[in-house]
Amino acid sequence: MAKIEDVVQELRERRIRKNGYPVPDAYQGVTRDKVREVLSRISLSGNADLVDAVFAMLDDETASWMPNLAPSGAKFADGATTAHIACHVGILQRGRTKLDREGRDYWIKPLRDLGGFEAIYLHQGQFIAGHPKPKSPSSAYRLEDAFKAILVADDGVWQNMLSEWASKDAARQRLEFQAEIAERAKGLVDNNHGELIKASVDLYAAKFLPGYEALYIDDSDGDRVSAKEKAAMARAGVKLELGDAMPDVLLWNPETDHLWVIEAVTSDGEVDITKVTKMTEFAQRHGKSGVGFTTTYLTWKDAAGRQGTHRNIAIDTYIWIQGDPSKQLFVGSYDTTCEDTSDRVVQCGPIAKGDAA
Incomplete structure (x- = not known):
């Protein structure tokens, strides 16, 4: 089986030959500059890896890189592992090596702590909440729906949406809800x-x-x-x-x-x-x-x-x-x-x- 790094490098080269670029300027109408501007409102814009990780998770054009039994027609944005995000940012976007997986505390955790990244798990052809099997190749992430809605919203609208989303009470309730549904999902998977x-x-x-x-x-x-x-x-x-x-x-x-x-x-x-x-x-x-x-x-x-x-x-x-x-x-x-x-x-x-x- 080919290593994911080699597969992504080949994909990058094929896209450059076909389109002249490896990734578009925007996914779902959202540019990196828009991502950076949104993150700047919650003091996270200085982290270039996080900006590009969020941009990667908007990728609804690339077919899912998840293992067999991924949902039919699934895209990268529907769920990607830490390694997948590392390859999307480091190889597909930048043309370098994949990000260091151990660096996930810098390009996943800051937004996950606010509930912007959701932990999900590929189980029997469907994504379920949480990571019931830590360090499993089926453990993945996606953007939380409300945060993604902020990113795709028009200028003059997303600012108010973000203020409400980022409030302490909203963040606490969002994290509590994610934890609750993740706990319920644990029973579906043997850890x-x-x-x-x-x-x-x-x-x-x-x-x-x-x-x-x-x-x-x-x-x-x-x-x-x-x-x-x-x-x-x-x-x-x-x-x-x-x-x-x-x-x-x-x-x-x-x-x-x-x-x-x-x-x-x-x-x-x-x-x-x-x-x-x-x-x-x-x-x-x-x-x-x-x-x-x-x-x-x-x-x-x-x-x-x-x-x-x-x-x-x-x-x-x-x-x-x-x-x-x-x-x-x-x-x-x-x-x-x-x-x-x-x-x-x-x-x-x-x-x-x-x-x-």
């Missing part, structure tokens, strides 16, 4: 990923990583790092920056000043060599004694299905299966040696103190 992340902390870490405490748990599509997590990381002397490899779970042992990363896999995202490299650099940057890694799966079938095809688990890391929770597996290589370290007992690779068997 296996969220459940696995929870089990990885409550069951796996509690048994196999005694002394470690959770600093960060990426189990939602809300704030990337909550205020509580920022405080916990500050106490541990670490900070996740834009560009860091965001783990599903980041733990810390105060006694040994050692970190541990957990990646919970229901579709993809194992601890591979890239994750190990980036998080090792993260630990070294913050002066930590080291970092360990575990990939968790729901079942043996899930693990076999993924590794039978991808075989991407990094050497010197662990695997834990929720369906067989009493053991963890160490991924060694032909040159793995057995040795003791100062803070962990190692049996052909690192095992958390007290759990060697």
Whole structure:
């Protein structure tokens, strides 16, 4: 399957050959200048990425980039993932590389906090409210109807509409309503990923990583790092920056000043060599004694299905299966040696103190 970046680059080149430009000056009669002017009234116009992200979400000419089973005739504006928006802005509009996905806090979150972006999810051929499965390829965004109405309204009209829309009471009511319908939609979709992340902390870490405490748990599509997590990381002397490899779970042992990363896999995202490299650099940057890694799966079938095809688990890391929770597996290589370290007992690779068997 072709990467979305390559598909969008090809689309850009094809449009330039055909039309002389990759995107029109306006979508639904709305130009970037109009978007910028509207956002300036709510102090968001200085964010060029956000301006272009909003412009992208007005695109009712490009067919949906969502996976199979998207609604018939769906357009980009009907729902686009973070990666899709990043490609629309960075590649289709600008002819560069896609925006950094971790930067969504800058080009999605500011408007989402006001209810201008709605979180939606592609389920059985229809878009439903919320992100019941965080980090799912079916999680998407669209412009909230009232905000889109402001953008397409005539000059002299949209200004009053925006003032009413942006009032504190209206914003609060809008966010409460979005949260309510998203909560109702959760029952339609099994959140296996969220459940696995929870089990990885409550069951796996509690048994196999005694002394470690959770600093960060990426189990939602809300704030990337909550205020509580920022405080916990500050106490541990670490900070996740834009560009860091965001783990599903980041733990810390105060006694040994050692970190541990957990990646919970229901579709993809194992601890591979890239994750190990980036998080090792993260630990070294913050002066930590080291970092360990575990990939968790729901079942043996899930693990076999993924590794039978991808075989991407990094050497010197662990695997834990929720369906067989009493053991963890160490991924060694032909040159793995057995040795003791100062803070962990190692049996052909690192095992958390007290759990060697």
